Structure formats: structure tokens, C-alpha cells
Amino acid sequence: MxxxxxxxxxxxxxxxxxxxxxxxxxxxxxxxxxxxxxxxxxxxxxxxxxxxxxxxxxxxxxxxxxxxxxxxxxxxxxxxxxxxxxxxxxxxxxxxxxxxxxxxxxxxxxxxxxxxxxxAAVGLDVEQLDHRFDVDGLAATVLAPQEIASLAATAPADRLAGFLRYWTRKEALVKATGDGLRADLRSLVVTGPAEPPAVLASGHGELTLYDLTAAPGHLGALAMLRAAxxxxxxxxxxxxxxxxx
Ligand SMILES: CC(C)(COP(=O)(O)OP(=O)(O)OC[C@H]1O[C@@H](n2cnc3c(N)ncnc32)[C@H](O)[C@@H]1OP(=O)(O)O)[C@@H](O)C(=O)NCCC(=O)NCCS
CATH class of the missing domain: 3.90.470.20 (4'-phosphopantetheinyl transferase domain)
Structure with a gap:
């Protein structure tokens, strides 16, 4: 180096x-x-x-x-x-x-x-923890039923961060594939905010996912079209x- x-x-x-x-x-x-x-x-x-x-x-x-x-x-x-x-x-x-x-x-x-x-194709997403987010409204349009249930069980103080963890993981994935928001995010299932990042259902074979530190007040995720x-x-x-x- x-x-x-x-x-x-x-x-x-x-x-x-x-x-x-x-x-x-x-x-x-x-x-x-x-x-x-x-x-x-x-x-x-x-x-x-x-x-x-x-x-x-x-x-x-x-x-x-x-x-x-x-x-x-x-x-x-x-x-x-x-x-x-x-x-x-x-x-x-x-x-x-x-x-x-x-x-x-x-x-x-x-x-x-x-x-x-x-x-390998990469997909990056970062979101600021913005308390104006309509978590419930957005959750209904981008989360799978089991993800909505898991988020509903989260303490109210952790719900925005929990939602944005789902959101950044999913958006990173659709940016790696190049599909962007044309993809149906509800059929793209990822692990919950308290679990290590992983793809549970995607329709794409080789996708890997990482959470990022980004910066205080922000959440980020990186996805790659590669298994290794x-x-x-x-x-x-x-x-x-x-x-x-
Ligand atoms: C890609 C997308 C998910 C980005 O969402 P966002 O949260 O608003 O923005 P982000 O800051 O995370 O990302 C923006 C970057 O994504 C990139 N991008 C745009 N389309 C992309 C795609 N299909 N796949 C991956 N990355 C894309 C660009 O580099 C853009 O940066 P730029 O505006 O500086 O050029 C969203 O814009 C999208 O789905 N676009 C494609 C579908 C669409 O909107 N079509 C309508 C126009 S015809």
C-alpha cells in the first residue's frame, strides 16, 4: 500500500x-x-x-x-x-x-x-437519521410482512434507526444490481437491524451485504454482486x- x-x-x-x-x-x-x-x-x-x-x-x-x-x-x-x-x-x-x-x-x-x-458491482446507500421520516408509511411500501412485524416489536426510540437499517441494506442491494427503486423492495428480504447484515431472499444468487459506520447521525450499507x-x-x-x- x-x-x-x-x-x-x-x-x-x-x-x-x-x-x-x-x-x-x-x-x-x-x-x-x-x-x-x-x-x-x-x-x-x-x-x-x-x-x-x-x-x-x-x-x-x-x-x-x-x-x-x-x-x-x-x-x-x-x-x-x-x-x-x-x-x-x-x-x-x-x-x-x-x-x-x-x-x-x-x-x-x-x-x-x-x-x-x-x-464486482457495488451498491452504496447512506441515510441521515431524520426524524421527519414517516416510518410507518414507508415501512408498508418497502418492508416484507416479517420485517414489518420485527420492526413493530422494536422499542419506539429505536424504530427510526431500525427502519433505516432495513432501508439502507435494501437500497444498497438494488443499487448493486442497478435496478434501483424499480425493484419491489417488499420481496427483497434482509435480516433485521439487531442481526448481522445478510440477504434472506432476493432473486439474485450472489449478493453480499455489509453495514457501514458512515458518520454520526447517519446509517449506511454496502452491497456487492459477489459471493466471496x-x-x-x-x-x-x-x-x-x-x-x-
Ligand atoms: C438509485 C436510487 C435508488 C437512488 O436513490 P436516492 O436515495 O435518491 O439517492 P442516493 O443518494 O442514495 O443515490 C443517488 C445516486 O445513485 C446513483 N444511481 C442512479 N440510478 C441508479 C441505479 N439504477 N442503480 C444504482 N445507482 C444508481 C447515481 O450515482 C446517483 O448519484 P448522482 O445523483 O450524484 O448521480 C433511485 O434514484 C432510483 O431507483 N433510480 C432509478 C429509477 C428511477 O428513478 N427512474 C426514474 C428516472 S427515469
Missing amino acids: RLDDAGFDHAGFDDAVARVYWARLEDRHDGLLALLDAVERERHARYRRPADADRFLLGAAMVRALAGARLGCPPAAVTVDRRCDDCGKPHGKPRLPGAGLEVSVSHSGDLVGVACHPG PVRVEELPATGLLRSTR
């Missing part, structure tokens, strides 16, 4: 390791805009709320920095295919043709994460983003 001064390991793509880089909104700097291609800049310019634009910018810059390190080229020279499988617009899962690197982006609150692995377990490393994106300056 080789760590440069900024703390980013340029040689760190290892089949036995999945990495998740976490950035904060405060990591944004204007230089990141120069990394985006024309399609990404247009998307960035269309966000009405500055925080949404910053979340997109940070995710796109981190994807480019990782792919640039993998390919040995400047982040701005990386080809990122964002075509949506549904409508063809550039808001789908980012794919990196020819890079041999799979990535997944997620943002919530002031946290932006990018997961990567040099082979990996070591998951969570790292601050500071060095990765500084490597783009």
Missing part, C-alpha cells in the same frame, strides 16, 4: 477489499468543477439548491478521482457513462467503461459517499479530493 502526502493510496485497488470514501459538503472546492464533463456540468448547473449541486459535484469528482487513479490518467479525462436504463438520461448508475472499476454513489445530509471495487466476502474499508475522502487539486 502506498499512501501519498494527502493520504490517498493510489495503488490501493485490491480484489479482497471494497473501499468507501466519505466526503463532507465542506470538502467541496471550486476546482472540482473543472473535473466534470459537459453532461455533468449541465446537470450540476440545473440543481436549484446549492447543497444538491454540491452533493452531486462531490460524488462525480470522487468517481473521477478514483477512476483516474485506476487508469493512470487525469480525472477529467475519464469517460463516465451515466445513462439511465429506464429513459437514457444521464442520471443512472455511473459506469466506467474500460476502467475495471465498479463504483456506487450515495448522498444524504452533508455526507457524500463513493464505494469502489475492482471487479471482502474486507470493507471506510476512509475520509479528504486525501482523494486533495489529489485532484
Whole structure:
């Protein structure tokens, strides 16, 4: 492993390791805009709320920095295919043709994460513990009957976190497959919040699931389309983003 001064390991793509880089909104700097291609800049310019634009910018810059390190080229020279499988617009899962690197982006609150692995498809989800969540309403649309029963037995003070544990595990899975919310989350069954993460029913053969530490006040999960377990490393994106300056 080789760590440069900024703390980013340029040689760190290892089949036995999945990495998740976490950035904060405060990591944004204007230089990141120069990394985006024309399609990404247009998307960035269309966000009405500055925080949404910053979340997109940070995710796109981190994807480019990782792919640039993998390919040995400047982040701005990386080809990122964002075509949506549904409508063809550039808001789908980012794919990196020819890079041999799979990535997944997620943002919530002031946290932006990018997961990567040099082979297996990854799915990342992070959610801020937001007490405005309509837990009961959402549970009815995304949880299987046994999951709803298990959540109902949870102490009221733990229900939001319990629900978000289910939610992040499931969303990570459908982001790894690329199905996104088109998938019926009620037929995707995962273990309960008090149990180690595992897939109980999915229709996909080789899916593995990990809970993430993310950051205080947030819950996160990583899914991989691969049966063999990996070591998951969570790292601050500071060095990765500084490597783009
Ligand atoms: C993918 C999806 C689950 C993300 O949900 P979310 O909680 O709002 O957002 P997150 O922050 O966790 O993830 C957003 C990222 O998911 C990625 N993404 C988009 N579609 C994806 C898909 N089908 N599979 C995996 N990742 C996807 C993008 O990188 C996006 O980041 P960006 O907006 O910075 O480009 C949801 O947007 C989805 O299901 N989209 C596909 C279906 C859809 O909406 N179709 C309608 C448009 S035609």
C-alpha cells in the first residue's frame, strides 16, 4: 500500500477489499468543477439548491478521482457513462467503461459517499437519521410482512434507526444490481437491524451485504454482486479530493 502526502493510496485497488470514501459538503472546492464533463456540468448547473449541486459535484469528482487513479490518467479525462436504463438520461448508475472499476454513489445530509471495487458491482446507500421520516408509511411500501412485524416489536426510540437499517441494506442491494427503486423492495428480504447484515431472499444468487459506520447521525450499507466476502474499508475522502487539486 502506498499512501501519498494527502493520504490517498493510489495503488490501493485490491480484489479482497471494497473501499468507501466519505466526503463532507465542506470538502467541496471550486476546482472540482473543472473535473466534470459537459453532461455533468449541465446537470450540476440545473440543481436549484446549492447543497444538491454540491452533493452531486462531490460524488462525480470522487468517481473521477478514483477512476483516474485506476487508469493512470487525469480525472477529467475519464469517460463516465451515466445513462439511465429506464429513459437514457444521464442520471443512472455511473459506469466506467474500460476502467475495471465498479463504483456506487450515495448522498444524504452533508455526507457524500463513493464505494469502489475492482471487479464486482457495488451498491452504496447512506441515510441521515431524520426524524421527519414517516416510518410507518414507508415501512408498508418497502418492508416484507416479517420485517414489518420485527420492526413493530422494536422499542419506539429505536424504530427510526431500525427502519433505516432495513432501508439502507435494501437500497444498497438494488443499487448493486442497478435496478434501483424499480425493484419491489417488499420481496427483497434482509435480516433485521439487531442481526448481522445478510440477504434472506432476493432473486439474485450472489449478493453480499455489509453495514457501514458512515458518520454520526447517519446509517449506511454496502452491497456487492459477489459471493466471496471482502474486507470493507471506510476512509475520509479528504486525501482523494486533495489529489485532484
Ligand atoms: C438509485 C436510487 C435508488 C437512488 O436513490 P436516492 O436515495 O435518491 O439517492 P442516493 O443518494 O442514495 O443515490 C443517488 C445516486 O445513485 C446513483 N444511481 C442512479 N440510478 C441508479 C441505479 N439504477 N442503480 C444504482 N445507482 C444508481 C447515481 O450515482 C446517483 O448519484 P448522482 O445523483 O450524484 O448521480 C433511485 O434514484 C432510483 O431507483 N433510480 C432509478 C429509477 C428511477 O428513478 N427512474 C426514474 C428516472 S427515469
